[in-house]
Amino acid sequence: MEFLVERTIAILVAVGGPLLTIFDLPGNTLMLLTAFVFAFFDEAIYFNGRLLSAMVLIYAVGECWEFCVSLFGIKRKKVSWFAVFFIGAGGFIGTLLGTLIFPILGSLIGGMMGAFVTAFAYELLHTGLSRNAWELAWTAAKMRFMAIIGKLVAGIALAALLVKQVVFF
Numbered sequence: 001m002e003f004l005v006e007r008t009i010a011i012l013v014a015v016g017g018p019l020l021t022i023f024d025l026p027g028n029t030l031m032l033l034t035a036f037v038f039a040f041f042d043e044a045i046y047f048n049g050r051l052l053s054a055m056v057l058i059y060a061v062g063e064c065w066e067f068c069v070s071l072f073g074i075k076r077k078k079v080s081w082f083a084v085f086f087i088g089a090g091g092f093i094g095t096l097l098g099t100l101i102f103p104i105l106g107s108l109i110g111g112m113m114g115a116f117v118t119a120f121a122y123e124l125l126h127t128g129l130s131r132n133a134w135e136l137a138w139t140a141a142k143m144r145f146m147a148i149i150g151k152l153v154a155g156i157a158l159a160a161l162l163v164k165q166v167v168f169f
Contacts, residue, residue, distance in 0.1 A: 006038065006046075010166035014159035021148075021155040023107045024095045028151065031158040032059045038166055045169055055161050062154025066147045073143030074119070077136050083122050090118025091144045108148055115140040 013034045020027030035055050038046040070091070074084050091114045098110015119140035123133035 007167050010034065010038065010162055014162045017159055017162075018152060018155040021152050023099050024092055024111065024148075028059055028062055028155045028158055031155070031162050032056065035158075035162050035165055046165055048165060048169075051161055051165050055158055058154050058157050058161070062151045062158075065150040065154070069150060070143050070147035073146070074136070074140050077139055079123070079136065083119075083126070086122055087115055087119045087140050091115035091140070094118075108145070111148060112141040112144050115144040 013031055017027035017031040017034075020030065032055055035052060039052055040047070070088060071084050074087055075081070091111045094114015094117070095107050095111035098106035098108070098113065100106075101110070116137045120133045120137035123136040124130060127133070
């Protein structure tokens, strides 16, 4: 009974963190910071160096994965850095709009559609060739999907480790 509050907080953060990650919000960061707060809140009970090191590594891999896949995946199509960041912004706006229309799954679909539409419009205005625009748009949508899925996998792993740290110490 004495650890009920800590366990409840950890479980809520472990459930909410991956959901925030789907919405392109800092869910993974929240879970990592929560783990560190627990570790330093009661060091004798919650501090586990190997577990915290694993969480930092998983967090870093998830963030690097999202950054590299979403940005460099589009950059391989020989577009400018302005286009890459413009398409990334379109994907983020699509995620927000998709979340408003259909929470959770709408975030993923909205992000992909936002990247698709932004990439298509940019390339069509830039080159005037619809074939090139379709290619870039499909690449942008696929890269957005892969980036979000990879970061979500890292978020689920972080959630499992957070629960292990606090609930099953």
